Amino acid sequence: MxxxxxxxxxxxxxxxxxxxxxxxxxxxxxxxxxxxxxxxxxxxxxxxxxxxxxxxxxxxxxxxxxxxxxxxxxxxxxxxxxxxxxxxxxxxxxxxxxxxxxxxxxxxxxxDLIVDRTAFDRIQHAGGFISVNTSGNTQDANAIPIEKANADAAFDAATCIGCGACVASCKNSSAMLFVSAKVSQFALLPQGQVEATDRVLNMVKQMDEEGFGNCTNTGACEVECPKGISLENIARMNREYLKASLKG
Amino acid sequence: MASIFSSSIGRKFAMALSAFFLMVFLLQHFAINILSVFSPDSFNEVSHFMGTFWAVQFLLQPILIFGVVFHFIMGFVLEIKNNKSRAVSYAKNKGSANSTWMSRNMIWSGGFILIFIVIHFIDFWIPEINTKYIVGDMSGLHNGEFRYYEELREKFVPIWRVGLYCLGFVFLALHLLHGFNSAFQSVGANNKYTNGLKGFGKVYAIGIPVGFIFIALFHHFTH
Missing domain, CATH: 3.10.20.30 (Beta-grasp domain)
Structure with missing residues (x-):
């Protein structure tokens, strides 16, 4: 060729x-x-x-x-x-x-073709984690029963590799698919509930501060995502955010 | 709670709420206008009620105007902010590969709807406010009969106005084809009912504007 x-x-x-x-x-x-x-x-x-x-x-x-x-x-x-x-x-x-x-x-x-994607790292640092005691008394994660549908949805969200294709494809350069995947993977599991309120508020705040645009639901992110992250995650993040805002 | 409407998700939520309100209003507006095709007397009576009942005039009407103004201003504010989030454009961007034309051009369809609303206000709303609150005639009568039906038919005599209204409703359909389901997604409603809702959204987005176009054409050709 x-x-x-x-x-x-x-x-x-x-x-x-x-x-x-x-x-x-x-x-x-x-x-x-x-x-x-x-x-x-x-x-x-x-x-x-x-x-x-x-x-x-x-x-x-x-x-x-x-x-x-x-x-x-x-x-x-x-x-x-x-x-x-x-x-x-x-x-x-x-x-x-x-x-x-x-x-x-x-x-x-x-x-050339290399971009700085550390904005994603800062969003993760703002709340994309759970705090667990790792001093030797860690409970086996499988000891907590989790509904199959939730486990599957959390796993699907966790397959996000943070490549940034969602931002690149979105006409508004919105990072909501990425952030929603990171929020969802914890929001769907009991281990993520303890910090759920702070997590979504802090991650969305950081996302806004980084200068990403607003989501207008074009769905381009979902189509171009190499891991097939679904728009359902954005809807879930919206619900989590509204719930957390009312609490906080 | 205070910061909710300064966040990106809060603004989406506010846009969706105003959109829901406007979509309900649109349905109500259509329900009244279609009466003019089937029953001029009913159209006159309902128009008189809507035009003189205090709760409609002094409670719902200001809320409606606020809803319209808010939706447009917030739409333009978000568009400006979104444009800043990509300072350098792609040399080649195949948007049609991953999204609909309607979803990518809400600002344009919305802009044309805004122009249409201004014309619509000049045609109907301002003369109505003038008659009722400046001239002070709250009777709704002209030569002893309700004036609403005849006024409506008179407006649709010029073909240029009918064409303009039809064009406005085409842009409304394009706006609703994305906006209806987008509003539900923005408030977090994406579940097992979403596919059904998408179907209903298409029926609403096409049905309501086509209905308005039918009303305009009906009065033009039967006058």
């Missing part, structure tokens, strides 16, 4: 970036998208040019690092995949492919 890549290049956080065109040839349809970028970078290095900086770690759809907007969609045209799971067979010979970093004020670009 021969492709034309239009890639966002930006030297640093304070530099102005631009789209730069690259031609890549002899791309195998069986390559992953990141392997195709590896080939491009090898080519650039051999030419003495600066390789394209992009985030990657596990390359198996778990770390959530490969934050790229490919041809107008977070993680590219396939559903339920991250960019490392996207294969070149999803494209055609002669295609032009746009590759851009996540666009959100709360996710500033560090370099």
């Amino acid at each position: 021969n492709l034309t890549l239009k890639i966002w290049r930006q030297k640093g956080a304070n530099d102005k970036g631009k789209i730069v065109d690259y031609a890549v040839s002899e791309v195998s349809p069986d390559m992953s998208f990141l392997e195709m970028l590896d080939v491009l970078n090898q080519d650039l290095i051999e030419k003495g040019e600066e390789p394209v900086a992009f985030d990657h770690d596990c390359r198996e759809g778990i770390c959530g690092m490969c934050s790229m907007f490919v041809n107008g969609q977070a993680h590219g045209p396939d559903s339920m995949v991250t960019v490392c799971q996207l294969h070149m067979r999803s494209f055609n010979d002669g295609d032009t492919i746009y590759i851009e970093p996540w666009r959100a004020t709360a996710f500033p670009v560090i370099k």
